[in-house]
Amino acid sequence: MYRTIMTGFAALALMMATAAFANPGATASNDHAMHKNWQARHAAHMQKRLEKFKSELKITSQQESAWGGYVKAVKAMHPPHGKMHGPAPGSSPAPKMFKAMANRASVHADHARDLAAAVSTLYQQLSSSQQSEFDQHFERMRARMHHHFKRMRHGSPGHHRAPPAPASTQGA
Numbered sequence: 001m002y003r004t005i006m007t008g009f010a011a012l013a014l015m016m017a018t019a020a021f022a023n024p025g026a027t028a029s030n031d032h033a034m035h036k037n038w039q040a041r042h043a044a045h046m047q048k049r050l051e052k053f054k055s056e057l058k059i060t061s062q063q064e065s066a067w068g069g070y071v072k073a074v075k076a077m078h079p080p081h082g083k084m085h086g087p088a089p090g091s092s093p094a095p096k097m098f099k100a101m102a103n104r105a106s107v108h109a110d111h112a113r114d115l116a117a118a119v120s121t122l123y124q125q126l127s128s129s130q131q132s133e134f135d136q137h138f139e140r141m142r143a144r145m146h147h148h149f150k151r152m153r154h155g156s157p158g159h160h161r162a163p164p165a166p167a168s169t170q171g172a
Helices: 002-022 026-057 061-077 094-125 128-154
Strands: none
Touching (some): 026 128, 061 094
């Protein structure tokens, strides 16, 4: 099994190297194009989810302003990836890299505070049934994220780690 996996990685690396040498300038521009495409798909996906959530909550015209503040805060929490990146690894001395990391964390914390305020403002304007739907929505989201990150930490087939070997029943 190990040999098969390593052979697959070697073949993949060889194909990537061949493609890079065949057209050296294409890799960077293709990576950029793929990243831009991912950003566009991510933004469209987020917009679709927000519209679905708005529909589920049955936001009224009186709640529209608070909803708009919530949407703005959610989108600020997910800036385009280039906006939050610091210097490229190895391009700056360690103190400068850590300063950039601290600045990104500070900006993220500011956005989180803004989101908390927007959620509070919106939540106060929701009816009790809308508040219940809001709470259920975020409980489902929390459960999905917990499940996803638990799988990442503990490993699962197809998720960054090989499946655990079956327990031996010999000699027991």
